Amino acid sequence: MKNILPIVTIVLALIVIWYGAAFKMNSTWTYDQAARAGTEVTFSDLLSDTMQQSRPLLPAPHQIASELWNTTVEKKITSKRSMVYQGMITLKTTLLGFVFGIVIGVALATVIVLSRVGRLTLMPWAIISQTIPIVALAPIIVVLSNAVGTGTLMVPKAIIAAYLSFYPVLVSMVKGLTSPDQMQLDLLRTYGARQSDVFWKLRLPSSMPYFFASLKVAVAASFVGAVVAELSTSAISGLGARMLIGSQFGEPMIMWAALFAAAILAGLLIFLVGSFEKAARHLMGGRAL
Amino acid sequence: MKKPVIDAQNVDLTFQTNDGPVHALKNVNLEINKGDFVSFIGPSGCGKTTFLRCIAGLETPTGGRLTVNGMTPEEARKSRAYGYVFQAAGLYPWRTIRGNIQLPLEIMGFPKSEWKGHIDRVLDLVDLRGFGKKFPWQLSGGMQQRASIARALAFDADILLMDEPFGALDEIVRDKLNEELLKLWAATQKTIGFVTHSIPEAVYLSTKIVVMSPRPGRITDVIESTLPPDRPLDIRDSEEFIKIAHRVREGLRAGHDA
Amino acid sequence: MKKPVIDAQNVDLTFQTNDGPVHALKNVNLEINKGDFVSFIGPSGCGKTTFLRCIAGLETPTGGRLTVNGMTPEEARKSRAYGYVFQAAGLYPWRTIRGNIQLPLEIMGFPKSEWKGHIDRVLDLVDLRGFGKKFPWQLSGGMQQRASIARALAFDADILLMDEPFGALDEIVRDKLNEELLKLWAATQKTIGFVTHSIPEAVYLSTKIVVMSPRPGRITDVIESTLPPDRPLDIRDSEEFIKIAHRVREGLRAGHDA
């Protein structure tokens, strides 16, 4: 709670800077328009015009706030113009991709940890996989999953989200599954334990803190993946599509509102997963923080 | 003649490392009889841990012969002859104390119905009754160490191997645990191998003190204790005790300078 | 009358934690004179470290008065009166041993030309000549510990504070370092505050042994040593030594049970 004052101060400072920047950046258009119309601009004209352009270079904070308000609270959540409606679609994609990502990440990590050959072959490719610009392949993914017979864009979008989110899970799980030290492994050997015992009773439980810690990163990655997928698969709904549509139809306010809605949703997701992580840690006998 | 439980003859162990071979054990001969309490003492790196691990079949000697109950250590390990207590408590943080003690029972396939009995018995033994539901970090270091001993006792192995189990504890707690360990040993007549850095501890606990020296690790002295089996704590101020301690210290110093 | 170098009067320290206040020190009175070798001994958590940190101005007492050379510890710290050796060696892994010892010299603004002299001197002192170019992780634990002592000695502070510096070492190495520390102390007449868990170590080294007990941390006994200043290692088998050790142990046990 002692953080409130600093946060408020910083946010206020940012808002002031933002207004200043909006004034400065949007004034070019005002001057241009005046020049085209052959009129003079007074300072008060300038001030009021830069704060309420419909296609500003940088919208003033209150413009974004009111657009957000209009598209969340004022609209029915079933309306296509509602950010809540669009957010839900992105959320669905994110969660689907997240689940895929977890499954793939954990499965690969298991193979990598249990088999030397698996580690040698798969680990470098896992790293390389993240240097491929998956967006470039978005159209192909759409077409291929269409060809396989998934009618909607949900599957290709989720594939892209999963592609980005499996990696943090994989890396953490490899770390986690190899985290038991020699002593812990030897303890089980003194019991004459089988490999499966070692995996289920030692490796898997000790990887859990790493697993939970990776979830926050993974859900953020999945979210970015979902938004990018909506941007690049020509989706028509979802927050990513909203940004694109705002840009296409010359309504930048839609784009800005979608951007902020996305940040809020992402923050919410990370917070939720973080809380889940805490709860899970507690159940696992971890120290409450 | 009594057959030794653990019989080491000319045991050698060389580790192959990047910087060349490390002779961890060289020509080690030792017989340990049933019911012996054997302490290993020696400077860091002299091979105490390595030798204990050889006994437990966690490491395979590169030379010599080592038998446990007439079997190879590997076979003895498979027949679950050992309770091993590591230097750190090494409890699994995601299991409660009960859960930790239950672990070897699960793995060794004890029938579920017997678990409770075993666990309650050893919890009593180490004086942790009532703490079974706690998680390790909710206990002090000394209590954790006792829990790890309980874990090693739960399945009634004949041989108890302990690698500096009390290294991290303060003197007073250590004294207490030493006393209790002696009582336990008296009650169960287990064969115990015990690594320590502390001369008083070694003298106080053992029937046999093995002094080792490094590079390469070998045994420089084996001292049969002349102390009576019944040992109150203040036996440590006795003449006899100080004499043995002195002999151990001399043995150590000799090995150290060599 | 000699004015004490360190003068603690009714020092209190309470930590505010999430679970409520922790009384780490309560009503601590102690005077340490120039050239004293003072050991602090007591069970875990009794406030030894906390008190040492108070002296060094790393922690601020919540009550009472604590002066060092007549100044506040904070001021004394700013005037670079302390050499502090922590429990773990805490060398910076990215610096060589020389680089580590050089660190305080850099920070305190010693002229560059003098660095080599200082470093060579203390490397000799702790018997690490020839290891200056190595990195910490290339040295054994004992050598690291000695390097950290060298680091504390490099800038010739008047007061040397050492928090269980030999905790991680084996008995023989420890004995050696104990001897050398005594020699160093005799040669430099530094004032030394020394935390330990080991009764023999405390008795062997000190002119004054401070026994503490926990919850809340307070001093239960202050024993002025009657041992002569010149102490060969085997003084530890002497009557006098055993008597003092006994008194310390009794004091500890009393505090423990309380």
Add this chain to the structure above:
Amino acid sequence: MSRLDTRAEQVLWPLGFGVLVLALWEFGVRLFGVSPAILPPPSAILAAILSSGPTLWEDWVQTVVKGALNGLWMGTLAALILAVIIDRFVFLKRGLLPVANFFAALPIVGLAPIMVMWFGFDWHSKAAVVAVMVFFPMLVNMLGGLAAVDTMQRDLMRTYAASHTQTLLKLRGPAALPFLFNGLKIATSLALIGAIVAEYFGSPIRGMGFRISTEMGRLATDMVWAEIVVSAVTGTALYGIVSAIEKRVTFWHPSQRG
């Protein structure tokens, strides 16, 4: 587990795997008669790479050198400076960090059209997107790194009465290096992807992102894949370079010592 991987194994296994995948791909595409407009065989991709060298080079310079690398150093530098400033003032740390975390959650590619509006069609807008993209992971890692020093090491500096700058330069800076490199590894792949995606939202008529999207529209998928291969090779090379520098600079860190 225990066997060390030889250099050859580290190269041959992944290489073999790659070749196997390519072979299956080539074979599968031919067997099922997949249209090259959807998935070209690897041989066609190779042919495209060989025949379009100059175009690929021009695109590479535009996107990697001008867009990604410029953005990378700008974003990294800005993050470093801000991290040092934030770290100096507790007030900023409390206030700015949560706000930064909020912005870090922004899907930054969404900024690409805005950046094009602000900074034009050429590489400046791409570098801006990249800079913002790498800024947050670098900031978070740096702040983590600067805070990663343990209390003891920091206290050591306090006993020397070291200034903030001295502590930063001699302790926290070096200690933060492993974190810096961790951040850089993430940042390089982000930079590449960011620069490519940003070109989707307006660009001059060169650049890898431009080419990918344009050639995709022309169904020249072999060229699309050629660019993807260039991107993957570049990303892997950047990762390798960062790792190599990391190895040299943080040679002292346990993770680098093997």
Add this chain to the structure above:
Amino acid sequence: ADDVTLQLKWVTQAQFAGYYVALEKGFYEAEDLNVTIKPGGPDVAPVQVLLGGGADVMVDWMPSALAARENGAPVVNIAQPYKSSGMMLTCLKESGITGPEDFPGKTLGVWFYGNEYPFLSWMGKLGLATDGSEGGVTVLKQGFNVDPLLQKQAACISTMTYNEYWQVIDAGISADDLITFKYEDQGVATLEDGLYVLEDSLTDEAFKDKMARFVKASMEGWTYAAANPEEAAEIVLDYDETGAQTMTHQVRMMTEVAKLLEGSDGSLDVADYERTVASLLSGGSDPVITKEPMGAYTLEITDAAMK
């Protein structure tokens, strides 16, 4: 009923009103067709969808369809509801441009992703280099909007008579401040928004019959839409899933689109086709297509539909 999936070239808007009207008014149903309309977008190449089996028929521009044909995607034009081209280049007067002779040295915004061919062949005809070399024009890959003109990042941008042009106007720049070059007027018009199917599918008589009915119903839709722009716009709005289109804009678009439809009954005018091919073949050093395409259109379907 027979299933037909139509892949549009762009998002749901009055540009495709005929198909939506036919769907909404039951014209498809009357032909015993069950039609699904898939909107497109900036990253959808309709040809790819067709190849991937995601659609039976697509709306595309002839230049990109013919280019795709050369690249191994055998698509065939089966109908051409749009008679004239709606493409133009819109410039700010203040940039000093008065005619094509002023283009050299200027920055021009162009759509890519298969839409760049008409521009490239126009520049080829003018003899202007597009690779940034001396005496040529600087080409920008224009994003999804008209911002480059508003921000003066480009002297001219590509617009459609029925869409982007009005966005510029709506942004507050009056028509007097603009100068426009229609491709039609410059003699470089190419055929837009035709219906294409895969060549292989035309070997199937049932499919041909299905397409004939589809084209017939679609043309009914177009006729109706052209006659009732308000209602057509409303129908389009109903189908718009983005919720970003507005009534005024769509009515205006429909009115403009109607002008482009004039003179077509749906069947391809072979003369127009040949003009387009000629223009694409002549595109300077780097022509869009390199050889005269064969079998790139068929009149069979429209003939069947008209009878």
